[in-house]
Structures are given as C-alpha cells and as structure tokens.
Amino acid sequence: MNLPILSTLANLVQAAQVAVPSDPTAEGTFWFPVQASTLAPKSDWTFYYIYWISAFFTALIVAAMIFMAIRYRYRKGVWDGEESPGHGLALELTWSGIPFLLTIAMWYTGFKSYMYGDTPPPNGYEIQVKARQWNWEFIYPNGAKSTELHLPVEQDVTFVMSSADVLHSFWIPAFRVKKDIVPGRYTKTWVHSTLEGQYTLFCTEYCGKDHSQMMAQVFVEDQATFDGWVAKQANPYLDEDGQPFTPVAIGEKIYGQHCFACHSIDGSAVVGPSWKGSWGTERTFENGDTRLFDENYFKESLLDPGAQVVKGFPPAMTSYRGVFKDSEIDGLIAYIKSLGN
Amino acid sequence: METKVTHDKNDSIYGGAEPNYLNASKGILSWMFTIDHKRIGVMYTFGTIGALMLGGVFALLVRLHLWVPEGLLVDNQTYNQFFTLHGAVMVFLFVIPGIPGALGNFALPLMLGAKDVAFPRVNLMSFWLWAIGAVFFVTVLVTGGLDTGWTFYTPYSVKTDTSVIWAVSGAFFLGFSSIFTGLNFIVTVHRMRPKNMGWFNMPLFIWGIYSTAVIQVLATPVLGITLLLLAVERSAGLGIFNSEFGGDPVLFQHFFWFYSHPAVYIMILPAMAIISELMATFSRKKVFGYTLVAYSSVAIAIFGFLVWGHHMFTSGQSAWASLVFSTLTFSISIPSAIKVFNWLSTMYKGSVRLDTPMWYALAFLWMFTVGGLTGMFLGSMGTDVHLHDTYFIVSHFHYVMVGSIMFAYFGGLHYWWPKMFGKMYNEVMGKLGAALMFIGFNVTFFPQFIMGSRGMPRRYATYLPEFQNLHQVSTVGAFILGTGVAVGIWTLFSSIVNGKKAPQNPWGAASMEWETATPPIEHNFHEIPTVKPVYDFSTLKFNEETGNWDRIADTSEDNN
Numbered sequence: 053m054n055l056p057i058l059s060t061l062a063n064l065v066q067a068a069q070v071a072v073p074s075d076p077t078a079e080g081t082f083w084f085p086v087q088a089s090t091l092a093p094k095s096d097w098t099f100y101y102i103y104w105i106s107a108f109f110t111a112l113i114v115a116a117m118i119f120m121a122i123r124y125r126y127r128k129g130v131w132d133g134e135e136s137p138g139h140g141l142a143l144e145l146t147w148s149g150i151p152f153l154l155t156i157a158m159w160y161t162g163f164k165s166y167m168y169g170d171t172p173p174p175n176g177y178e179i180q181v182k183a184r185q186w187n188w189e190f191i192y193p194n195g196a197k198s199t200e201l202h203l204p205v206e207q208d209v210t211f212v213m214s215s216a217d218v219l220h221s222f223w224i225p226a227f228r229v230k231k232d233i234v235p236g237r238y239t240k241t242w243v244h245s246t247l248e249g250q251y252t253l254f255c256t257e258y259c260g261k262d263h264s265q266m267m268a269q270v271f272v273e274d275q276a277t278f279d280g281w282v283a284k285q286a287n288p289y290l291d292e293d294g295q296p297f298t299p300v301a302i303g304e305k306i307y308g309q310h311c312f313a314c315h316s317i318d319g320s321a322v323v324g325p326s327w328k329g330s331w332g333t334e335r336t337f338e339n340g341d342t343r344l345f346d347e348n349y350f351k352e353s354l355l356d357p358g359a360q361v362v363k364g365f366p367p368a369m370t371s372y373r374g375v376f377k378d379s380e381i382d383g384l385i386a387y388i389k390s391l392g393n
Numbered sequence: 394m395e396t397k398v399t400h401d402k403n404d405s406i407y408g409g410a411e412p413n414y415l416n417a418s419k420g421i422l423s424w425m426f427t428i429d430h431k432r433i434g435v436m437y438t439f440g441t442i443g444a445l446m447l448g449g450v451f452a453l454l455v456r457l458h459l460w461v462p463e464g465l466l467v468d469n470q471t472y473n474q475f476f477t478l479h480g481a482v483m484v485f486l487f488v489i490p491g492i493p494g495a496l497g498n499f500a501l502p503l504m505l506g507a508k509d510v511a512f513p514r515v516n517l518m519s520f521w522l523w524a525i526g527a528v529f530f531v532t533v534l535v536t537g538g539l540d541t542g543w544t545f546y547t548p549y550s551v552k553t554d555t556s557v558i559w560a561v562s563g564a565f566f567l568g569f570s571s572i573f574t575g576l577n578f579i580v581t582v583h584r585m586r587p588k589n590m591g592w593f594n595m596p597l598f599i600w601g602i603y604s605t606a607v608i609q610v611l612a613t614p615v616l617g618i619t620l621l622l623l624a625v626e627r628s629a630g631l632g633i634f635n636s637e638f639g640g641d642p643v644l645f646q647h648f649f650w651f652y653s654h655p656a657v658y659i660m661i662l663p664a665m666a667i668i669s670e671l672m673a674t675f676s677r678k679k680v681f682g683y684t685l686v687a688y689s690s691v692a693i694a695i696f697g698f699l700v701w702g703h704h705m706f707t708s709g710q711s712a713w714a715s716l717v718f719s720t721l722t723f724s725i726s727i728p729s730a731i732k733v734f735n736w737l738s739t740m741y742k743g744s745v746r747l748d749t750p751m752w753y754a755l756a757f758l759w760m761f762t763v764g765g766l767t768g769m770f771l772g773s774m775g776t777d778v779h780l781h782d783t784y785f786i787v788s789h790f791h792y793v794m795v796g797s798i799m800f801a802y803f804g805g806l807h808y809w810w811p812k813m814f815g816k817m818y819n820e821v822m823g824k825l826g827a828a829l830m831f832i833g834f835n836v837t838f839f840p841q842f843i844m845g846s847r848g849m850p851r852r853y854a855t856y857l858p859e860f861q862n863l864h865q866v867s868t869v870g871a872f873i874l875g876t877g878v879a880v881g882i883w884t885l886f887s888s889i890v891n892g893k894k895a896p897q898n899p900w901g902a903a904s905m906e907w908e909t910a911t912p913p914i915e916h917n918f919h920e921i922p923t924v925k926p927v928y929d930f931s932t933l934k935f936n937e938e939t940g941n942w943d944r945i946a947d948t949s950e951d952n953n
Contacts, residue, residue, distance in 0.1 A: 170712050
C-alpha cells in the first residue's frame with residue numbers, strides 16, 4: 053500500500069507547486085485566480101476571514117483530540133479514568149458563545165459583499181447575455197453580437213441574462229461573479245473589472261450533454277480598444293479610424309473570408325471560374341445558352357448557384373441566400389468590377 | 394448455522410445454548426417475511442452495503458474519467474450518467490436509509506430493552522419499499538439511464554430523454570420507506586421505553602435517531618409530492634416547473650430543497666448519534682454535557698427545516714430571502730459546534746481505548762470539523778456566490794456525506810457487528826481499513842477544495858488543463874479510498890466465517906443491547922434488564938479470561 057500513497061504525496065507536492073503561481077497579482081494565489089474586479093477583494097476578504105478562523109479551530113480540535121487520546125489512553129489494568137465533571141455550564145456557554153460571535157461577523161461581511169455584487173449600479177454599460185445549450189451569445193447596446201465577451205476595464209457593466217432552454221449559470225472566477233440564468237425570467241448581475249486580460253466564463257449550472265464545454269473567453273480591454281472592437285463588431289466594414297469601407301473594400305474583405313477558395317483573382321481556374329477580367333463577359337453554360345455577367349447574373353448565381361453553371365465547372369457552390377446584406381452584395385459586385393473586364 | 398454449536402463453561406456470556414435470532418428459524422422465507430427488527434436491520438445492512446458498492450463503482454468511474462482534461466473513458470453524455478447515478482444511488486439507497494435502516498433497526502429496540510419496534514410489519518414493509526426503490530434504480534440503469542444529476546433540476550429533467558420517471562418513482566418508494574422507518578422509531582421511543590427510563594436517561598443514539606425520525610416523517614412527503622408533480626409535468630405537459638408552459642423552475646428548487654436540506658440532517662444526525670455512543674464507550678465516560686448534546690440534536694432537526702434557501706443564493710431568489718436563510722444557516726452551526734466540543738471533552742480524564750470503532754470516531758471528528766467549517770464559506774452569502782456549484786461544494790458535502798456519515802456508518806458497523814453476528818473481526822485488518830479510508834478520503838477530497846475556489850465548476854465531463862494535477866491526485870485518492878472500503882467490508886464479512894466468537898459485551902458499553910446474549914435471542918430479552926443511569930460504566934469490569942466486560946455488583950441502581 054505504500055507505493056500509491058508515496059506517489060500521491062509526490063503528486064500533491066507537484067500539484068501544489070503548479071497550483072501556487074509565482075506572481076499573485078497576475079496569476080492568482082493558492083486558493084484563488086487573479087482578482088480582476090472590484091467585487092473580488094471583498095469576496096476574498098470574507099473567505100480568508102473564515103479560512104483563518106477555521107484553520108485555528110481545526111488545529112485546536114485536532115491537537116486536543118491527539119493530546120487526550122494519548123494523555124488519557126487506557127492503561128492496562130486501570131479501567132477507570134479519573135473523576136471529572138459530567139458537564140460544565142460556563143465551558144459550554146463559552147464554546148457556544150465564541151463561535152456564535154465569530155459567525156455573526158462571517159454572516160455580516162458575507163452579506164455586505166453579496167449585496168455589493170447583487171446590486172447593479174445605475175447607468176452601467178448593459179450587455180445582454182443569451183445562454184443556450186451549449187453556447188453563449190453577447191449582445192451589446194450598438195447591436196453588436198459576439199460569442200466571446202469583451203468588456204471595457206474600469207467600467208460598470210451590467211449583464212441582463214436570459215436562457216433559451218434550461219437553467220444555466222454565469223460564472224467568471226476572476227471576477228467572483230456568479231448568477232443563475234433561469235428560463236422564463238431575466239436575471240441580472242454586474243461587474244466592474246479592474247485588470248485587463250483574458251479570463252474564462254463557465255456555465256456552472258448543469259445543463260445537459262455538453263455542459264462542460266459551455267465556456268466563453270472574456271477579454272477585458274482599455275476603453276479605446278473596447279470601443280474599436282464593439283464598433284467593428286456591429287459593423288465589420290470600418291477601418292482603423294472608424295471610417296466606413298468603400299464598396300470595393302467590403303467586397304475584398306468578403307472575398308477573403310468566403311470566396312477565395314473556389315474563385316481566383318489571377319485568372320487561374322480553381323473550383324469555379326476566376327473573377328479576374330470576368331465582369332461584362334459572355335458566359336456559356338452546359339446547354340449552350342449564354343448570358344452577360346452583370347449585376348443580375350451575379351446575384352442570381354450567389355443566391356441560386358445551381359441555376360446557370362458556367363460550362364466546364366462542377367455545380368459545387370452552395371447558396372448564400374440570407375448570408376449577405378444587400379450592401380455586402382453590392383460590395384462584391386464592386387470588387388469584381390474592380391478586377392477588370 | 395446448525396444449532397448444534399459447542400459450548401464451554403462460559404456459555405452464559407457467549408449467548409448460551411438458546412437459539413439466537415439468526416438461527417431461530419431457517420430458510421429464505423423466514424427472512425423475507427420476518428418481522429424481527431434485528432433481521433430487518435441485517436437485511437438493511439446487506440442492502441445498503443450493496444448500494445454503497447454500486448455507487449462506489451460509479452464514483453471510481455467518474456474519478457477515472459477525469460484523469461485527463463478531455464476525459465479518459467466515455468463521451469460527455471455517459472459521464473453525465475455516471476455522476477448522476479453515483480449521486481442518486483448513494484443518496485437515496487445508501488446514505489439516507491443506511492444508519493437508521495441498518496443500525497437503528499438493529500440497535501434501537503435493544504437499547505430500549507424492548508422486544509421489537511412498535512409496528513414490526515410496517516418495519517418489514519419499509520425494507521421492502523426500499524428494495525422496490527432499489528429495483529427501480531437498477532431499472533433506470535438498463536432503460537436509458539439518468540442524466541439529470543441527483544437533484545432532478547427542472548426544466549432539464551422535463552426535457553431529457555433519459556428515464557426520469559423510473560428514477561423519481563424509485564425515489565417516491567424510497568420516500569415511503571423512509572417515512573415508515575421514522576414513524577416506527579418515533580412511536581417506539583415514545584411508547585416502548587422501560588418505565589424507569591426517562592428521556593434524559595436514554596443513550597444519545599436514541600436521541601439522534603428520534604430527531605432524525607421526526608424529520609423523515611415531516612419532510613419526506615414534500616419530496617414525494619414534488620417528484621410526483623415532476624412526473625406529471627413530464628408525462629402530461631402540465632406547466633408547474635417548466636417555464637415553457639408557464640411554470641417556474643425556481644419553484645422546483647424550493648420544493649426540492651425543502652426536503653433535501655432537512656434530508657442532510659436525516660443523514661448526519663444518525664451519524665452524530667453513533668459518534669456519541671462510540672466516544673462515550675471508548676472513553677469510558679458519560680458524554681460530556683449530555684443534556685446539551687441531546688437538545689442540540691433536536692435543535693438541528695428544527696433549524697434544519699428553515700435553511701433550504703441557502704442552496705439558492707445565486708438562483709435569482711430575492712436578496713432578502715437569501716439574507717434570512719444565511720442567518721438561519723449560521724444558527725445551525727452552533728449546535729453542531731457544541732457537539733464537536735462535547736465529544737472532545739468526553740475524552741477528558743477518560744480511559745481512552747483505540748479499538749477500530751474509535752478510529753472511525755476520531756476520523757469522524759476531523760472530517761466533520763472540516764466539513765462543518767467549510768460549510769461556513771457557503772453559508773456566508775458573499776463567498777457562496779463564488780464557490781457555489783464548484784468543486785469546493787463537492788468537497789464540502791463529501792466531507793459531510795462520506796467523511797462523516799460513511800465513517801460513522803462504518804464505525805457503527807464495527808461497533809455492533811459482534812452483537813449482530815456473534816463474531817469478532819480481525820482488529821488489525823479493521824484498523825487497516827479505517828486508515829486506508831482516512832488517507833484515501835482526504836487525498837481525494839482536499840484537493841477539490843483548492844480546485845473549486847480556483848475555478849473548477851462541478852459536473853464537468855471535461856476540464857481546463859490547468860486542473861489536471863489536482864484531478865489526478867484526487868483520482869489516486871479515490872482508489873485508495875475504494876481499497877479501504879473494500880478492506881473494511883471484507884474484514885467484517887470474513888469474520889462471519891472465521892472470526893472468533895464474540896463475548897456478550899466486548900467493548901464495555903453500558904447500554905442495554907449489550908445485556909442480552911450475543912447474538913441476541915429472538916425476543917431480545919427474557920426479562921427487561923434493570924435500567925441503569927445512562928453511560929454509567931462504573932460497574933463494568935474487563936474479564937481477561939473471557940474478553941468480556943462483566944457487570945459487577947450493581948449497588949448504584951437503587952436511586953433510579
């Protein structure tokens with residue numbers, strides 16, 4: 053039996069070394085991840101208060117137990133212990149009274165930090181949290197949506213949360229914030245983050261099969277970075293200075309995300325015809341029909357790609373109906389036009 | 394066993410030539426239809442140990458799966474079933490019925506000098522309802538499993554495809570089993586105490602089981618109705634807990650914890666009751682502050698009804714409701730603290746013998762202290778928000794459910810085993826089992842506190858790599874714990890075959906179950922023994938020759 057115990061001890065030592073990060077401000081402490089919100093120090097204070105009291109009483113109890121088990125051990129032939137009182141009112145009042153007073157303090161500090169965390173300040177920046185099996189969606193006031201959570205540092209941020217299916221719970225350990233998300237009602241929580249960085253959001257209310265994969269990355273950024281990100285998220289076609297893209301730039305960006313794998317811009321044929329110099333040309337189809345490559349043909353090919361496939365190419369494209377806004381389709385047209393005819 | 398056993402000159406202390414309750418009648422039917430509380434206790438013992446082993450297999454599967462971050466054994470769905478079945482089997486089939494069903498049934502009437510419980514047939518029915526509940530749970534295993542967690546939280550439990558109805562039906566039967574046991578003990582304690590045994594002359598085991606019984610009778614119906622509503626909602630689409638039909642999921646949580654928090658005290662009070670017996674007997678001292686310990690059991694039973702909302706601090710219930718529940722939760726810590734200090738003081742100036750049951754009792758003191766004190770972190774609203782639904786809570790309640798209750802159950806089994814089966818087990822093996830369990834348990838669960846507060850959510854089939862080291866330590870611990878439990882069970886059961894004959898009173902205990910033959914005769918006592926002051930060890934002297942604690946001339950009993 054010795055071997056597993058020894059290897060366990062070795063593992064424990066190793067785990068403790070890994071678990072105690074060298075820099076408590078950046079990586080947290082033995083017990084906690086980093087404190088990244090105004091709530092965290094308050095919550096942790098209560099934790100450590102209870103922790104040291106518990107450590108003291110545990111040590112006291114174990115020491116007393118070991119001491120008495122040895123001091124008053126049975127000695128051969130001496131069956132009876134010594135005379136001692138069967139009860140002691142003063143003693144019993146003491147060990148009821150002292151824990152009672154100590155617990156009042158635990159109760160009170162815990163209540164205070166709970167109320168702090170449970171009372172969203174007015175005028176906080178509001179993010180809608182939509183939880184469903186098994187992912188998160190965050191909706192920002194300007195209409196931006198994302199699956200990762202971005203927050204401005206040193207700002208009050210309120211989360212208004214709802215669930216599409218079953219119970220979930222919103223937990224960011226670095227913030228010490230947790231709130232259940234209950235189908236059929238909205239729940240709220242809030243945070244004032246204090247430290248830029250990347251953290252993890254967990255679902256902590258069991259919600260079925262992939263509960264353990266229901267996580268999201270949390271990015272706390274300075275205000276300017278956040279403003280840029282959220283503006284871009286609402287409208288991806290803005291440049292560094294917040295100026296809107298030209299239609300050609302919009303088209304180019306979409307090309308880089310969706311079209312490049314099948315359509316070249318250098319004239320070479322890949323899966324589909326190249327876009328270079330294609331605008332305004334006559335396209336020939338398998339059945340011999342021809343049609344001018346214009347705005348209407350492009351839009352039709354995008355939404356109903358199988359209708360008229362250029363001769364010599366497989367009908368491999370899937371429909372993009374509903375994927376792009378009109379302005380994005382216009383951008384694609386402008387981009388193809390810019391590739392020459 | 395044949396009645397033709399050999400007797401020596403010490404027959405009287407070994408139970409004499411009379412048939413005992415084990416061999417008074419024979420055949421499977423004589424057990425199935427027995428109304429003897431001792432036989433029912435024995436059947437409960439075997440049944441709950443079986444449930445413990447089944448739940449333990451799931452526990453080991455859970456721990457093994459978590460060896461690597463992406464999961465070692467199975468897909469997420471199957472893992473979810475593992476932890477659900479682990480929890481459901483352990484809670485409903487082992488921890489709740491374990492001590493009252495097995496040891497309460499066996500020892501309580503004997504301690505009262507009674508021939509049986511008040512309603513022996515109801516007692517038998519209680520066991521068979523337990524067995525039916527167990528059959529339902531086993532059926533769940535083969536009919537699609539269960540993946541709701543043992544808490545059956547809605548609306549997931551309404552939506553999942555697994556065998557929720559089978560499981561809640563099983564829990565429903567088990568609820569009745571529990572109510573019948575409780576009802577029986579309440580009436581037995583009220584009506585069947587010997588004339589000169591007042592309430593404050595009862596062993597504390599009886600106080601504990603009595604307090605438990607009150608909760609069983611009052612709280613369990615709420616669980617029954619709640620689970621029934623859940624079953625109706627699932628089958629008929631009624632909107633009670635499911636918001637899609639206008640129900641409220643949080644209402645389910647209120648109903649569920651209205652039972653299930655008191656149920657925690659259904660589990661822990663009998664464990665405390667055993668510890669009181671063990672501390673007194675093996676310290677050869679009356680439990681220090683007996684009256685306060687007795688009252689604290691009742692206080693815990695009453696307060697236990699008023700704290701359920703502390704499971705819901707993050708559920709969206711109002712902050713003021715949470716405040717009230719937090720206040721009441723801290724109130725209940727005081728009687729628990731009183732008990733610990735009083736047990737400790739019982740050893741003071743005693744004559745402490747470290748036999749196997751006492752090893753379990755001392756282990757209990759450490760684990761209950763840790764389990765109780767970590768409850769403070771969760772009763773305090775501010776810290777609970779961070780720790781709720783993490784491994785911290787998993788560890789906390791395992792320190793109470795396993796570290797305290799299972800250890801007390803094993804302590805009690807090792808204590809009453811010689812009386813139950815008339816055989817002494819191997820002390821060295823008994824202590825080895827206790828030591829392995831103690832080491833294994835702490836290695837399993839202490840790292841889980843650290844994991845939890847550092848950010849590991851509970852009920853996760855996969856996890857972030859940063860937690861792997863702690864998970865691996867925990868898994869190694871679980872296998873040591875499993876080995877310890879196996880050694881403990883093996884030690885006990887093998888003693889039936891090859892143990893030494895047990896004397897009438899091997900531990901020098903003062904309560905009345907040790908005044909009858911070992912194993913007891915079918916009707917417990919020929920005549921009700923004289924009631925002596927509770928925990929008065931002064932007239933018990935060890936007989937080196939027989940290994941028995943003999944009663945010497947009782948001179949002190951006249952003042953009773």
